[in-house]
Structure formats: structure tokens, C-alpha cells
Amino acid sequence: MKQLSEILKEVAFGSLSSGEAEMVIGWQKGPFWWQSFPAFITDPGGTGSLIWDPFSVSNLSKYLLKEVPEKKIALFLKGCDALGFNQMLRDGRVDREKVLLFGIPCDGLVDPARVEAAGLSKGLLQVKKEQEELIFYYKKGQRKAPARDFYYAKCLSCRYPNPVIYDQMLGEAVPCQPVERFADVSKLETTPLEERFSYWSRHFSRCIRCFACRNVCPACSCRECIFDLAEPRWLGKANELSETQFYHITRAYHVAGRCVDCGECARICPVGIPLAELNRKFIKDINELYGEYDAGADLDKEAPLLTFKTDDPDVSSGS
């Protein structure tokens, strides 16, 4: 069987050389073992540099907001990316006719921090995945370990490893074996109020307002974000804890019912704020109060905050 990374190069080459697409968005490798980053290829000859490896974590569809094609843009979607794509589609932010989607089944991607924590990063040159194992290559020799031990936490709870939307699927569907995703939220819910407050205050105090969590989010697709507006200035720029709380509450609230739970916000937060827990609190509550809803997957259901039932649970009056 052909390697997925080879198929990926072929379809990329095909879509550019046939003229169907004017740009391919894929991943390329950087100088370090953990660096796989988005690549924008317009020349069929450049498709050879595309890769698919255990670090191809970036969601490529978010770039469709900025790229303005005349023909089509071809891009690769993992399961989580496909949900994000669908949400953008639902928000009217992408034109389905202007994209060529290659679906990639993905059972998980490797968190470099876990490799480091396992003491495997020193002198590491390359990491490859074969079947269920990772192979770590060094100047001298190599080591093997079960791949799942190194996956991002978000991948371990992934419920859509296979894209729900695509024009062409590359590779065989992979099985889904998610771990309970609300465990952290449930645990926090049961901790005392003050403890919870100091937990979040500690995390929020570290926030530097880089807005990476917003910028990477496929549900954050506004042309101009409320946080960037000068008039009215909802979010002050003093980096007060109160402002940061406003930012994080509002960010999570704006994606409530729209968040596809891809976990990218938490992954790229440079100071390690567990942002996904905020999103998941909303998802959990929505599921409990208004019925299960998977943004990006449940396309036949109305978004939970854009509909209602007359017998919805009432808001507590604070007693």
C-alpha cells in the first residue's frame, strides 16, 4: 500500500497540474523534528515538499478566510479540520465551490511536549509513524514506542478521526476510540467555588493577550473581532485580570454552540491556559440542557443558541 504522504503529494500535483486548483495548502517540514507547518503551493513542481507526518497538526482551512482564489484552493483536512471547515461553511465564510477537499483519516498527532517529557528529544532528528508505533531517529540508532502514548490529549478524546466532509478521501478510515472528553470539566465542576476561581485566575493571569487562541479557531471567523474594535472598546488593553476574564468568557461564549472541539486554542496557547476546558464546559452544558450537539457534524440541527424550545429548562433565579 502506498504511504499516505505519497498519495498526498500525488493529488496535490494532480490538482495543480490539471489546473483545477490554483493553490494547494498542505504541510511542510521545518528544520526541527517537531516542526510541520502550513505550506502554500502554487507550482506543481513544489508539491514534492509536501508532507504528512505525526506533527501535521495545523488546521489548514482557516486560511481560506484570507486567501482569495479565482479558481479553487485544494487543501487537506483531518477529522477535526473537517468539523472546523463545516462550521466555517455554516457561518458563510467559505465557498464550497471554491475548494477541493482531500480528507485525511487521522488517529492522532504527536505532542512534542510528551516526547520531551519522555526524555526522547535529546538529539532527536526525526519521528516517523509506522502502524501503531512511533520510531524516533537519532544520529546513532533509533527507538520505538507506542504512538498513542505521545498523542495530544485532544487527539485521545477525538470523536471524528475521519473527515465528515471531503471531495476525495485519501487512505482508509481509522477506527475511533475516544476517551471521555468531559472528565476535566466534571472534575472542576465539583471543586469548591473559591478553588475554581483561583484556578482560573491563576491561568488567566498568565494570559498575554496574543489572541492566538482566537486566530487559530475555526469558529472565530468574524471579519473584525469584537476584541479588536476601538469603538466601542469592549476589551481594554491594560491586561487587567478583569479584562482578561472578560476576554476569555466572551471568547468561549461566542463559540458556544459553534466550537467544534478541535482543541487548537489550548494547543497553541503559549502560556498553557487550558482553554479547551472553557469550550467544553459550554459543550457539556448544551448537551445536557438542549440535547447532544456536535458543531461541524450535526448539520441538520439548528445551532443551540439560535433556536429554542418552549419547554427549555429555566434559568435559575439564583437561589
Next chain:
Amino acid sequence: MRRIGVFICWCGTNIANTVNIEGVTEAAGKMPSVIYADNYKYMCSEIGQSMIKEAIIKEKLDRVVVAACSPRMHELTFFKTAAAAGLNPYLVEIANIREHCSWVHKDKQEATGKAIALIRTAVAKAARNKELWATQIPVECRALVIGGGIGGIQAALDIADAGFEVDLVERTPSIGGRMAQLDKTFPTLDCSACILTPKMVEVASHHNITLYTFSEVEKVDGFVGNFEATIRKKARSIDLEKCTGCGICWEKCPSRVKSEFDEALVMRKAVYVPFPQAVPNVPVIDRASCRRFTREKCGICRKACPAGAVNYDQEDEVLQKKYGAIVVATGFDILDLDDFGEFSYGKHPDVLTSLEFERLVNSSGPTGGRLLRPSDQSPPKNVVFIQCVGSRDKSRGKPYCSKICCMYSAKHAILLREKYPEAQAYVFYIDIRTAGKDFEEFHRRAVEEYGALYLKGSVGKVFPDGDKLLVKGVDSLSGHAVEIEADMVVLAAAIKAKSDAPQLARLLGISTDTHSFFTEAHPKLRPVEAHTAGIFLAGACQGPKDIPETVSQASGAAAKAIILLSKDNLLSNPCVSEVNESLCTGCLSCIKVCPYGAVAEKTIEEKIHGKALKRRVAEVNEALCQGCGSCTVSCRPGAVNLKGFTNEQIMAEVDAICL
């Protein structure tokens, strides 16, 4: 820098007793942008208003805050005051220091402090108020009436008599509706047809009314004053112009199907007029049962027609029409009795619904008005009427009271005795409800003059017993079980909304209640208006009603429509939502939460980095928007804003009130 004037009212002692007016005036004078602060005993009086007007002119005020009673009380008064002094009324803000302050607090210091906070809040908001102007919307001076029952007929006639053109659209081949099916009407026992037929004829001949029977409204776009409806005139297969209504076609027609008009008690032909007084008195071919269409054979009616009016090739005609107002009068249905097996309805031919009974006593009905048992065509002696079949029944039927059954059952008991003086009517009931002019008297006549026997209680079961029906029930007053050997059982089946009412509601952009009856804009004060401006409700489509109620609501709806149509232009409420297109992302969440269908999508073209691009944005129809502001909250970037209650205004209020 704004030039804000603050005017504080004492309201006699109402405010002044609890609020230190001088202290508040002094504090107001120091608030940001306030250049003038004064107080007076009664700000709403002539003198008070003159004070405001003079100050606006003399001090060149560009915003006014009146601290007085609730804005729900005198906002309009002060709007007019400002306007009289040349200031746009929407630059006035009210601080409610009476109902929300002096009247609810006792401590003068606290009340004074709060009054200052409320004024500061109003000042902060006022500083961000903008001039607003009501826009003029031209009105298409024509009305559409949907439904040709007595409600629709009355509304159409009233609007037409007022001089406006009306299109009356009726789904069935004839107007007349439910009332045409009835024999007599309570409590006067007028002949239903005798009072209805002249109105039907009047509709047909009225120079301002265009009648579309056998037609349906398929689509409605637009908004108050400017609706555009798509009407499908279904192919009648008979040329309305040529047909003389002679009746030869249906005499000759070989196909027989159950008559809808006669509640399936008799058969009609495939080419038919539903009833003799039908308007228009022109048959239709029911293509679903006509041999010409089902088997491509036959053609008898075309051969027989002396006028050459039969046209098998006729096609549906689709019309686009514009209207300023719409009256919905689509009537009701009868509850399906499948869940009421204990009454043997559908199993025994002598168990009838009241409407079927109505046809059996009707002189134009299947028995020529002779009231015979469907099973053996014999006159009934003992007739049991069972009330509330499906009404006031949460579990199997409808929780509401169908309102007319008590009265028509009394009528039926009377009619029974009039036809057969020996016959006995038994009426099982839960409660007798006779709230209406002459209703109680009518009910008493049924009991006292016509000997109807009323039994408070329920019927457990109706068994066929030979050629009779055995009715087993309970008389809850005596506590005894009752068994009646009946010749006929009549069920007062509940009234329900038309099964396709929700579809029509969607099409019109109006709302329905949990039972699919159309919802009025306000149950007390706007009972004939739908939530959507320009759409009015008449008759049982809004809830169970009798004829006089239906007619009065229809006239009420007509009056509302006439008021609307008699204006050349409508003035819109300027406190409506607006879209900042550059911020709008086009997610269209606003459309989803708008109760009025006031937000629509549009495509704009703009240049981004030199490329011309099309993108979708939301657009608010100011004529439809009622200013609730739900859309503004659904809009994440704040592209939708509500004029008069903008994000900036409310945020400024929050900041000021928290000081």
C-alpha cells in the same frame, strides 16, 4: 462636547418629598457635558414644557434629560416638547426617578443618591443618542384575504366597502366555509344558508372584490404595506367564463366519490359543485377521481356540456399580486376521533360527529333535512349527545374548551324535537358554558321547552346493540351509572386548528401557539393583529369561535386593514436594528433569532486588495423590524446594532450606573 440640559421634576410632592431636588439639580449640573440643570414642580405641565423649550433654544441644548416619572408615562410628551423646540425627539432621555425611585424608597438620602445615579445614567446615554427619523414606507392599497368562510367573507366585504380592492383566496371550489355546512344557527335558529348566501353573492358581485376559488397562496414575500403574494389558481378544468352552471356535466358524470361538503355521508361526482348555493356556481373537475385523468378514458362531461366550458387541458395559473395588508381567516378542522374508540365512531354508522348531524338536519343535506339514521334511514327516537369529545382533554385531545359545542348541542336537541316531537335528547356534559348574549336563555329553552335531558357526567362506552346503540355513562350528580338505549349518538368533537396551519404560518411569517392556532399580537389589546405587522387574523384560525365572534373579529381585522390601507405612507418606528456592513461577517445568526423575518440576506460587492469580491451580509427591513434587539446579541462582532438602544448607549449606561 455635548450640550446637555437636565430637567428635574418634583411631581408635586411625589418626587420632592423623598428626593432632595436642589441637591440633585446641583449634582446634575456637574455631570459630564451637562451645561444646564433646572427643576420645576410639574415638568409635564405647560409651564414645565415651556421651560424645556426655552432652555433648548437659549442654551443651545443638543440633548435633553428629563428626570421625572416613568418613560412609559411621559416619554412621548417630552419627545413632542423637544420637537416643538426644533430638537430631534430621540435626543431626549428620561430618568425615571418617580416609579423607580421616590415611590419605592423611603430614606431621603438613599433616594437622592439613587436619583443622581439614574440621572447620570440617562445623561451618559443621552450623550450617545443620535437623531433618528421615522422613514416613510409607501402602502400598496390592496388587501388579500385568505379563506372564504364567513370570516373571510365579512373581512373582504368590509374592506371592499371601504373602497379598497380585495382579493379573496379560497382553497375549495366555493366560498362559504363551515357556515355553509350548518343548518340553523344558535341562539336565534336563523337558517344559516339564508343569512350566508346573500353575503356570498355580494362577494361575487362586489366591484372591489376579486374572487379566487380553488386557489391557494403559495408564497408571501415583503412586509407591511408591501406584501407580494404568489397565488396558484388550480386548474378547474371548467372555463369560469363559459360555464352557465346548468348542471348537465355532473348529472352525466359516471365517477362517484365521497362528498367533502356533506362530511362523506353521501357521494358526489368527479365533476361537481360542492353544494347548490356555491359561489361561483361553476363546477370543478376533481382530477384525482375523474376517469379522464385517472384512466385517460371518458370525456362524457365535455361532450355533454352545451356551453363548451369543459377544458381538460387547463393548467394551473400562478399569479403574483401585491398587497398592503393580509387578513387570514382560514378556519378550523374537527378533531380526528381515532383515539376515541370507546364511542364506536367509524364503527357504527349511527355514531356521528356534530357536523355530520348538522348535514343530516340540513334541508340541502343528504336526507333533505329529514334526519334519518344513516344505518337504516329510520327516524331516531333517542339521541345521545356527548360533549367535550377531545375538548378539555389533555391526554387524548385538546386542553382547551372548543367553545361552541354547548350551544350547538342545545340547538341540536331543539332541532331534534322540532323534527320529531316524540324524540328524546340526552346530553352528557362536563360543564355547560353559555356565556353569550341570549345563550343561557337558549340553553334553558332546550331543557325546559324541548325537554332535553342533561346529564352531568361522562360516557364510558357506546356499544352497538342490535340496531340500537347502548350508551353507558355516569350521572355524576346522582352518582348512578346510566344506560341509555340510543338510536343515534352525536359526538361534539373538539375544534382544532387546520392541520396545515403551521405551514401557512411559516409562509406568512406569523406564529402559532402550541395548538397551531395563529397567535395574536397581544391577547388583550391587539387581538386581531398577528405579530407580523400588516397581517390580521379573523375567526377560528386564531382559536375556537362562534359565528358572531368570527364576524366581529373579521370586521375588526378589516378595520385594522382599512386603517393601514388608507394611509399613503407608513411611518416606521425608527428604533430598529441596522447593520454595519463592514463588520458583518454574513453568518446570518440574526436571521435565525428574528421573530419577524425582518432580517434578510443580501450580496454586496467590494474591493479587497484590488479584487472585486462578492460577499453576503445581513440586511434589516426597517418596516418589519419591531426593535426587540435579539439580533444584536446574536451578532458576535456587534455588526447589528439597535438604534435607540445601541451597544454604545447601553455600555455607557452601565458605566455610569455603576459609579
Next chain:
Amino acid sequence: MKKIAKEKLALLWELLAHKATLYFPLQEDGAVNFAPWKNGAQVDFGVNSIVPPKNVFFPQAETYLRFKTGAKRLQLESVEPEEKFILFGVRPCDLASFNILDKIFLEEPTDGLYAKRRRLGTLVSMGCNEPGETCFCTSFALEPAFAPGADVMVWDMGEFLLWEPRSTKGEALTAVINELLDEAAPEETAAAVRLRDTTAAGEAAAARQRGWNTEGLQEALRGKFNDELWEKLYHRCLGCGICTYLCPTCHCFDIQDFSRDLEGERFSCWDSCMFAEFTLMTSGENPRPTQKERVRQRFLHKLLYFPSKFGLYACVGCGRCVRKCPVHLDITQVIKEAGGVVSGS
């Protein structure tokens, strides 16, 4: 040169904290950042901080003026820092970044608050025992294990810290804690020198291998304003502020007001050239309309404009952007692609 045994460090922290506010790389929820030391705080010298210590001198937000507006009178009150502090454990790269910030804030017009903080602060730098994978300070003529501008230089030698006062401030500090210090033996001092050499050589070799060579870079970038390099690079930029906010040399700020009713304060706060609003004008015009212009600005500023004006690159090779950019669009790629003359191997 002095030394202090590791078991005495707790005493040292307490003594120092008593003297002044003591900033340390502290670990919290797995993230290491400089923060005022408190008893029980988790000091972590293992890795460099996520956020560089520049915020000690150049805080993310800083009020410098309070105002009251009343009846036609505007009252102003300026705000000044008074607190003495010690910044302990600054890496040589970050310490070098202060030189770059000094160019901006200490040259005319001087930023009084920054200048005052510089005067109030004592810098204790800790040499790196082993440069990180993404380190390239040597590309900017810096040393991983030595900071010329430090008031005190320390090295972690395993059992003890070597302690070398290098300025009058450093001497003063040393005097305060003298009771905890011992004289270092000559071979111990020699070990520190060896450490300086090996770390520098090791890192330089790795950087060279990766093509991160700055020789002639400034020249190479001149005239590259319209180069297609930028077109190639910018696409993947998410437009977030990670690189600028984590950069020890980025120094752009905005000025904003915060007010309640008639009172308020004026503050400066970090801003990022990666944000679209950074150059957005009131008219709606934006001279850097797309991410391409913004990305180009960031790199040309660091590698061309700044050195042209001040004679040194505005990059210290700390590697934070290399590590933290979510799409790996970092300065090393520009260095490599724009290409200084590859020298050496």
C-alpha cells in the same frame, strides 16, 4: 569569584527578598515565567521563561498619568515607580535584550519610567549550561554562558552556584549576602570559563549547521523590500501576537485611557505589529493592509532597520519565536532564506 552552596539558596532568596522585590523564573501549572518570589514559590532554572523578563522594565501595561476633569479644570498627576528590585536568573540572551530596549527607551526622548526602573533594578544573570535546541544567541555575537551587562553573573555548577559581581550594583548586592558566600577555588573558576567556551562553540556549530548565519545579513536584506520572499513566507502567519509578545526585544506600545466618570488614567501597553489594528488609522486607511506587509515589517525591523539606526540587530537569538510560533514562521527562516553569506563550514 565567589560561590554559594545550593543548600543555602533558600536562605539567599529570603535575604534578597527582604532587601528588594525579587523576580525569579517561577513555575506555575508547568509554565515558567518571571514573577515576584514568595515563600514556597517554585523556582525553576531548568528552562528559560516563556515570557521574557522585559516586562520587568517595560510592563505589558503601565499607568503613567492620572487625570481628573472637573469644572473646566484638568488635573494631572504623574506616576513613578519607586520599588527596588532584583531580577534573578536572567539568561544572557534576555539580558542582552535590555541593551536593545535601552536604545529605544533611554535615548532621547527618554522614557522616564523605563529609565527609573533600570536604575532601580539589579540584574543577576545565570549562564546557560547547555543551550537549547532553538538557541542561536551566538549568531548575534552573544554568549550562552556569559552576559557582559550583568550586575552579577552566576553559573550553576551542580553542587553550588558560582557568583561573580560585575558592577558596583553587583558589588553592593554581594556585600549584603556576603555571609552566605564562600571563595571559589581556582579550578572552579576555570570550570566556568570552560563552560563559556563549550556552550558558545556548541551552539554556534549547531546554528551554522542550520544556516542561521547573520554575517552580511543586513546587506543581504537591503533592497529586499519587494522581494518575493515575503510573498512566500507570510501566507501561514495567523496574525497572532505570540512572536512579538514573547520576543525580548519587541518594544512597540500603544497608549490608552481608562476612565470612570470624570477621573481616569493614561497607560501604555504592549502592541504588536502582527495585529491588523496596529497600523489602522482613524480614517480607515491601513498602510499595512495584509499580513504580508506586517510580517515583512517585523523581520526587516529587527534585521535591517534597527541595526541601520542603532548598530545592532534587534534579535538576541533566544529562540522563543522558533519554539512558540504555532506555524513555525520565525526569524531563523528569514535569516536562512534571506541569507547572510554562509561562512565557515
Next chain:
Amino acid sequence: MPVNLKLQSFEPLIIAFCCNWCSYAGGDLAGTSRMTYPANVRVIRVPCSSRVSSNFILRAFQRGADGVVVAGCHPGDCHYTSGNYFARRRFLLLQRFLEFLGMEPERFQVHWISASEGNRFAAVMTETTDKIRALGPNRKLRDTR
């Protein structure tokens, strides 16, 4: 001086967003009926509970509110048909979220008060004030400047 004595002298600031048609009118009725409730409550009039954005609620806490109340028509009675149904979802989620972040649930309340419920308006405002007074000053989202 015992600490709780100091607490007792604390007077909370409570901001109530009231819909124009039901709750604001209910407040008016409370006034017309000369009912009393604490002066701690200050009302901002909005057309509908669905006009109240989480932004306003958070802003109120930032700027010093110790409690925030949103009051609207009873579900089913919305002047605009469905506004309060949307509001009910929005606020239930927000309420649970704020609690998740460690905010006392009493600090943000939603009540349905009709135009005829002047007594209820007064009772809700009194109860709320008592509850918040007992909780003490809110610091949790407050801008400390």
C-alpha cells in the same frame, strides 16, 4: 471590631436590566403601588431581555456591580414572541459558565416578572439585595483600577 459588623454595613450595588414591556412596567407598578425595595437596585431599561448581551453583564461586574439581574416577560409572554426564549438559553449557559469560573451563582440572576407583578418585582429586588449583601462585595470580575 468584629468583622461581620463591617460586612453588615456593606451595601451592594445591583444592576437590573429590565425589558420595557413586562419587567420595567412591573417596576413601574411597584412604584405606583408604593411598594418598597432597597435603593441598591438600579434599573437599565432595554426593549427585551434578548437585547441584553453578556457584554453588558460582564461590564457591570467589571465596573463595580455586586449583583446583576436580568428581568423579562415570562416565557411565552414575550412582547416580541420569542425574545425571552433565546434569552433563557443564553443566560442559563452564561450563568452556569460564570459559576464554573468560580463566581457565586447568586450574583447573576434572571427573573421573569410581568407588568402586573409589581409585588413580585419588589420582592425579587429585595431578596436579591439581601442575598448579595450577605455574600459581601464582589471582586471576581471587577476592574481594580
